[in-house]
Amino acid sequence: GKRKRSSTSVLYDSDESEGSDILVRKVFAKRHCIMDEDESSQEQQPDKTSCAENTSTNRKQQVLAKLKELARQRASRASSSSGSSEDSNAEVEEEPLSPLRLSSTEGSEAENDSMKDFIDDEEEDGDNDTEDIGSEKQLQKKELDPKSNSQLLEYYVPHLIRCSHYVHFQRIVKAFLINAIDDTFLSSLYDGTRQKKYAQDMLTSLHYLDDRFIQPRLENLISRSRWKERYKERVDCYPDVRIIMKNPQNTSCQACELNRYCKFNVLLSGKLYNSRTLEADDFMSHDKQVLTVGTVCANRTRVYHNLKHFKYKLYVDCSSVAELGVVEDEPVKDTVERLFKHLEGNGWIRKRYDDLENCMSDADNFQEEK
Numbered sequence: 306g307k308r309k310r311s312s313t314s315v316l317y318d319s320d321e322s323e324g325s326d327i328l329v330r331k332v333f334a335k336r337h338c339i340m341d342e343d344e345s346s347q348e349q350q351p352d353k354t355s356c357a358e359n360t361s362t363n364r365k366q367q368v369l370a371k372l373k374e375l376a377r378q379r380a381s382r383a384s385s386s387s388g389s390s391e392d393s394n395a396e397v398e399e400e401p402l403s404p405l406r407l408s409s410t411e412g413s414e415a416e417n418d419s420m421k422d423f424i425d426d427e428e429e430d431g432d433n434d435t436e437d438i439g440s441e442k443q444l445q446k447k448e449l450d451p452k453s454n455s456q457l458l459e460y461y462v463p464h465l466i467r468c469s470h471y472v473h474f475q476r477i478v479k480a481f482l483i484n485a486i487d488d489t490f491l492s493s494l495y496d497g498t499r500q501k502k503y504a505q506d507m508l509t510s511l512h513y514l515d516d517r518f519i520q521p522r523l524e525n526l527i528s529r530s531r532w533k534e535r536y537k538e539r540v541d542c543y544p545d546v547r548i549i550m551k552n553p554q555n556t557s558c559q560a561c562e563l564n565r566y567c568k569f570n571v572l573l574s575g576k577l578y579n580s581r582t583l584e585a586d587d588f589m590s591h592d593k594q595v596l597t598v599g600t601v602c603a604n605r606t607r608v609y610h611n612l613k614h615f616k617y618k619l620y621v622d623c624s625s626v627a628e629l630g631v632v633e634d635e636p637v638k639d640t641v642e643r644l645f646k647h648l649e650g651n652g653w654i655r656k657r658y659d660d661l662e663n664c665m666s667d668a669d670n671f672q673e674e675k
Contacts, residue, residue, distance in 0.1 A: 470518075470658075472510075473509075473513050474514075474654070474658045476506055476510040477507070477510050477619070478623060478648065481583075481624070482626070482627055482645060485620075485626075485627035486627055491582045491583065495508070515616070519612055519615065519616070522612055522665060522669065523609060523612060523613055526668055526671060531560075531561035532560050536559060536596070539573055540606060540609060540610055542577055543573035543574055543575050543594065544575035544576065545574045546571065546606070546607070546610045547571075548572075548606065548607055549569065549572065550568055551569065551570055552568065553568035554568075556597065558597070558598050558602055559596040559597050560599070560605075565598075565602075566600075569597070569600065570596070570597055571595070571603065573596070574593045578617055583617055608667045608668055612667075615660075615661060619657060626653075
């Protein structure tokens, strides 16, 4: 009865024994043979469900291995949590895992745990903290506010404080008046000795005059000219100039060294001075230079020289005012304030500021050489 039979033998027995009392046996044998066919077909053809179970088992084992490795890493980094990590590993090993759970929850937890090694805790706290988000929005509003921008600019970059050109000019006049009384003031400004706000504001205005008003226009005039370097150096060294017309003659211009009908003589004189402290040098103070130039070079010399030496001429004028207005036993601060109010009241400062604007306008509008 335990012997297996093939399907053909079952059919053969049923044909011979029709109507006999072995019908129950035939039915039992037939059912048993059907099960034998299924078992034989399972042995011959691999079942798809068994393959899926094998793959899911492999995935479970891989994820379990990853979880164990992550648990070991976390335990090595935090010795205090070693016990809890071992408990979690035990729970993971004992819990039956399904393929869906593994791919959706456990896999994502493993990825999150692995990413925690590269994420700072402060960043996670910042993402979850609503108060920090609100503060960020407030910072963005402050960044959009032009008033707050100007305050930040004034705090971090004091040299870029925005104010009118006339305010810069007023500060420069006041600095020149102080230096006319105390000849160490400008040198102490540039070497960083004076750190008070009024001194820093004056230094900022002096830089603004040199770097924004004068120097770019001088470079523009030179770049569009045919001047030789030797002629430029002479014009830079002598603070006084006179341009005199003479009888024209066909000769080489001493500015550009080209043949021109030269009808101007350029007379250069004055003491050499320091461009920052404006201190004059008495070496060869009576030296003079006379140069023959053409019409275009003569006009360019006049514009270039007026702008180049404007600051020194302004300082000389301020020194003359200070010499006439100094009172004995009067503090320097009071003397400077009194002289400054007097110059501001009679329009002297405004007139000199207009002279500076005219010099800059002449440099901006100077025509190209033809």
